[in-house]
Amino acid sequence: MPTTTIAEFMEQDHDRLDEIFNRFHTIKKQDAQTARLLFQELKTGLHRHIRWEEEILFPVFEAQAEMARDHGPTGVMRNEHRQIKDLLEQIQAKVAEGDLTTEEAEEGLLQVLTAHNVKEEKILYPWIDTCVSDEERASLLARMGN
Ligand SMILES: [Fe+2]
Numbered sequence: 832m833p834t835t836t837i838a839e840f841m842e843q844d845h846d847r848l849d850e851i852f853n854r855f856h857t858i859k860k861q862d863a864q865t866a867r868l869l870f871q872e873l874k875t876g877l878h879r880h881i882r883w884e885e886e887i888l889f890p891v892f893e894a895q896a897e898m899a900r901d902h903g904p905t906g907v908m909r910n911e912h913r914q915i916k917d918l919l920e921q922i923q924a925k926v927a928e929g930d931l932t933t934e935e936a937e938e939g940l941l942q943v944l945t946a947h948n949v950k951e952e953k954i955l956y957p958w959i960d961t962c963v964s965d966e967e968r969a970s971l972l973a974r975m976g977n
């Protein structure tokens with residue numbers, strides 16, 4: 832048995848990213864410099880996470896379910912990833928100018944991320960875990976640097 836499932840590994844990354852987002856939100860009024868660094872870490876981390884899903888995990892689902900990329904559940908998830916990246920860009924544009932009045936975009940990001948992550952954790956990741964062999968799971972995790 833592998834020590835880690837896809838669901839466990841990806842949920843840990845969701846939690847890690849939520850924590851960075853939270854720290855950014857909490858500290859931005861006191862320490863703009865640290866806030867900028869935390870936002871950079873959040874953006875890099877979310878982009879990496881989305882890359883893992885779109886390039887490594889979703890194709891497993893799409894191949895098994897014979898689902899076209901652009902339709903079906905992973906099409907919806909890819910769409911939400913685009914929204915997440917757009918909101919990150921909106922926040923980034925302000926933060927880069929030292930403007931930390933990013934509440935509206937942060938609120939939007941939080942909403943999209945919360946619903947999105949629940950769907951992945953409850954449906955998509957467990958589905959992938961049940962349909963791959965232990966060897967395939969180990970190889971997917973290795974491709975995600977684990
Ligand atoms: Fe995702």
Ligand SMILES: [Fe+2]
Pocket residue numbers: 841845880884948951
């Ligand atoms: Fe995710």
